[in-house]
Amino acid sequence: MQTSPIVLSVIGAIVIILAGVLGFAVFPNVVEKTIEKELRLLKGSDTWNKWADIEAPIYLNFYIFNVTNADEVIESQGLVMPKLQELGPYAYRQRRQKIDPRSECRNPSTCKQTVKYEQNVTYFFDQEKSGDLSEDDIVNVVNLPLIAVIKMAEGLIAGLVPPGSPPGTADQFLAIIGNLVNTEHLIKKDVRVGDVTFAGWDVSSFLALKALESMLPGVIIEFPSEFDGFRFGVYKGRNGTTDGEFEVYSGTKAASQFGQIKNWNGSPSLTYWNSSKCNALTGTDGSIFPPFLEKENPIVIFNTDLCRTLELTFKEERTVQDLKAYRFAPSRQLLQGPDQNPENMCYCLRENTTECRSGIIDVSVCRNGAPIILSTPHFLDGFEGFSLAMGLEPSREKHETTIDIEHRTGLLLEAHKRIQVNVEVKRKYVAQFANVTDDGMLFPILWVDEEAAISEVDVEDFKDRVESPIKTINIVRWVFMAIGIALVLVAIIVFVACRKSKSKSHV
Structure with a gap:
């Protein structure tokens, strides 16, 4: 018993x-082990096919800053602060396709560890998502081409004026240039939204600068590549183009390397910044991530718009289409000025380091010298003086970059990559902005929300x-x-x- x-x-x-x-x-x-086996960039695999031709809906949503007091700003030559009205979203759907993705990989045990590719991105205006807004809407925006030309002219004049010249010689030359383009002002009025974004507006008025070639023997005026066809748009030349050639690890040797960048345009590092740490080329391109993410470990992304890598830290757990997700977002320290975060000194390329304020990135170093400053939308977590002066209202919910990832597989569930495009305006010896304040202005032209979400089909498949x-x-x-x-x-x-x-x- x-x-x-x-x-x-x-x-x-x-x-x-x-x-x-x-x-x-x-x-x-x-x-x-099954997840590791699935997450390999092996040609012909399901992972490869979804990565090579992304069918999930991705949108680039534009929010334009319309200057409502354009005439006052123009007549005051920059003395009157602009009043901004945010219009948007103007939604463009993206189509992302890898061009000739290639690896010498037929057998996982003998294949090459990396994959090379370029990614072609095409944009299509989405009227339904844009609602009542249209590419034909008319706005007044800061005249970025004028500011770029004046900056280009300053560099040209600096090379022409010999040492020991009478004081004010350079200013006189600059005043001549301002007079040659006297039809252009600090604010560009009555521009189509579609021209601000991709099509570009007419900048043929700057051809008047060619007169300098006859006035100054030996001088040749070469306009920036952004002036091709004598039309200028903030995103002109980026529709149907690529961000260069990437070489990434396929994940065949180690799952932790899946999607990690080895080279960009043939180089294992960047050359823009002041230290090897800031020039380090690490992380992924932001579309794929290694599996088995831990909350304690940040995710790293290389952003070609910002010309640098970014670390995003764990923020919270959330649910996306019934799937558990880890949300990652930039820490406040990421874009702090060197006065608050000395580790960011290598991103400050200015002689006067106090000009390197929190929340902004001067990308002129990788934009052929164009006076473009990128920032968080509405200067979120940035220098308060910027947002207060323009009457902007930063909101963490609306303006923070966030990426939601399924932590076991690294599957991207939802993302909002948000960047604002600004122009630095300083007082110059030209009539167009002779009264700009001594500290200058950081003038926003638009901000974008690159929005991606997993499709219902992929959710069910997962x-x-x-x-x-x-x-x-x-x-x-x-x-x-x-x-x-x-x-x-x-x-x-x-x-x-x-x-x-x-x-x-x-x-």
């Missing part, structure tokens, strides 16, 4: 041990291939754990019952 509870307890213990070993060690390890097996394993291991515990409990009950029965039989 005593053999039965012993057998039951032994069987129960074996079931509990097997449930623990298989459910908490073996099966999860099998799932992990659930079938990852969630369902994991749920099944969880159910099975707890069922067997419960069976084992039940057998042990039954054995105890039987044992106790037998002891009582035996005690009664002796009475």
Whole structure:
């Protein structure tokens, strides 16, 4: 009679041990190995096909800053601060296709560890998502081409004026240039939104500067590449183009390397900044991530718009289309000025380091000298003087960059990459902005929200291939754990019952 509870307890213990070993060690390890095997950029694989031709909806949403007091700003020559009205979103759907993605990979055990590719991005205006807004809407915006030409002229004049020239000689030359383009003003009025974004507006008035070639023998006026076709747009030349050639690790040797950048345009590092740390080329391109992310470890992205890598830290857990996600966002220290974060000194290329304020990145170093300053929208977490002067209202919910990732697979579930394009305006010896304040202005022209979200089809595919097996394993291991515990409990009950029965039989 005593053999039965012993057998039951032994069987129960074996079931509990097997449930623990298989459910908490073996099966999860099998799932992990399966994820690692799936997340490889092997030509012909499902991962490769979805990566090479991204079908998930991606939008570039433009928010234009319309200057409502344009005439006052123009007439005051920059003395009156502009009043800004935000218009948007003007939504453009993206199509992303890899051009000639290639690797010498036929067998995972012998293949090359990297994949080379360029990514062609094409934009299409989406009227439905834009609502009542249209590319034909008319706005007044800061005249970025004028500011760029004046800056170009300053460099030209600096090379022409010999040392020892009378004071003001350079200013006189600059005044001549301002007069040659006297039809242009600090604010460009009545511009189509479609011309501000991709099509470009007419800048043929700057051809008047060619007169300098006859006035100054030996001088040749070469306009910036952004003036090609004598039309200028903030995103002109970027529709149907690429951001250069990437070489990334395929993940065939180590899952942790999946998507990590090895080279960009043939180089393992950047050359823009003042230290090897800031020039380090690390992370992914922001569309794919390695699996098994931990909250303690930041994700790293190389952003070609900002010409640098960015670290995003864990912010919170959230749910995206019924899937658990880790949200990552830039820390406040990321874009702090060197006065607050000395580690960012290498991004400050100015002689006067106090001009390197928080929340902004001077990208003129990688934009052929164009006076473009990128920042967070509405200068979120940046120098308060910028947003207060323009009447902007930064909001973390609306203006913060966020990336939501399924942490086990590194699958991108939702992303909002938000960047503002600004122009630095300083007082110059030209009539157009002779009254700009001594400190100058950081004048926003627009901000963009690059929005991506996993499709419903991919959600269902993820659930079938990852969630369902994991749920099944969880159910099975707890069922067997419960069976084992039940057998042990039954054995105890039987044992106790037998002891009582035996005690009664002796009475």
